[in-house]
Amino acid sequence: MNRPGEPTVEALMARIAALQAQNRQLTERVVKLEEELALARLHRFAPKSEKHIDRLFNEAEQAADEDAADNEDGGVVVLPDTGLPASEGATGKKRGRKALPENLPRERVEYDLPDDQKACPCCRHQMHRMGEAVTEQLHIEVKAKVLQNVRFKYACRHCDRTGINTPLVTAPMPAQPLPGSIATASTLAFALVHKYVDGTPLYRLAQAFERAGVPVSRGALGHWMIGSSEKHLARIYDVLKLRLR
Template sequence: MNRTGEPSVAELMAQLAANAAEIAALKAEKEALSARVVKLEEELELARLHRFAPKSEKHVDRLFDEAEQVANEDEASGEDGEVVDLPETGFATIEKPEGKKRGRKPLPEHLPRERVEYDLADGQKACPCCRHQMHRMGEAVTEQLHIEVKAKVLQNVRFKYACRHCDRTGINTPVVLAPMPA
């Protein structure tokens, strides 16, 4: 009853067994690859931890775990609003270091100071926009150490001028600073 071109039952059973063996091999390979992916992900996380985590022994994870454990115990006991004393870990308390200040240090206050003032000429005190008279609004003081026979500090004072008329009526208020000679 076997038609021509159709495989026999024995051939189908052999092909089915070969397919089952191939499927089993593929499943084993898939399991091995998934285990390798998990291992590589753990290694990557460990490498990131070593690269970006704090290096000091002061920042040990167990400190946080103890606080977490105390918080969990409080939640379990149902106490709300009470301040809980954390257990003593034996580590020194960490104080936040102050940031370094940028720029130069100021010159010592005990040095004598000589004030040298630079002002605009009367012709330059007119507003460049509206030609009204500008008022002195402040000064820019720079200090430099000047050493001859005796050390002293020269204070170079450059007066700043602004126009009250432009300040009240205009959008732009020009500020003019007296130039300092070279």
């Protein structure tokens, strides 16, 4: 029985729940501010030799101007004929767009004329295909998909009919990088590269997953980072440490 003036149990539980929610919000804000502070320190105290044009609003304009300057013709001095063998540096540096790497897979996309346009515009006879013009473009596509791990189960029909117990055997799965997690090795690599190579804070990474239609909380991303470090990256770190020593 509550004394007069004392809060009830329901009121205390509601107050505790409100305080816990407020504590979670403050914790998330502290983590966000710490990440922003670390990023600001990195931007301020990074070596001056590194170019941080990626932090500027006019990055596209600057990059386009630099590319145009690199691709300009000129800069090659024509030397008089001296009768001596030509040196390798006399031809100048080749300019222009670099070819795409040969090791990348190629996908052929064909574009053909409609049948009504295959008649000769001069004599109206049917034209034949004499060749093709091939141009290459770089196509990068990031897709999110769900892997359904189907493990087949087996049982003995004879034991099912005649025996007391029917043993069940389920096909095993390969070892997973983080057991019990929804993230595959590819997903973990994607998140780790964006976090530690590109310097993307976790809340921005969570926003990137959200834009891709995959709601992943910042807490889950944090567990991915910690679990990957403890189970895998720590062993690589120990080996590198021993090798350097």
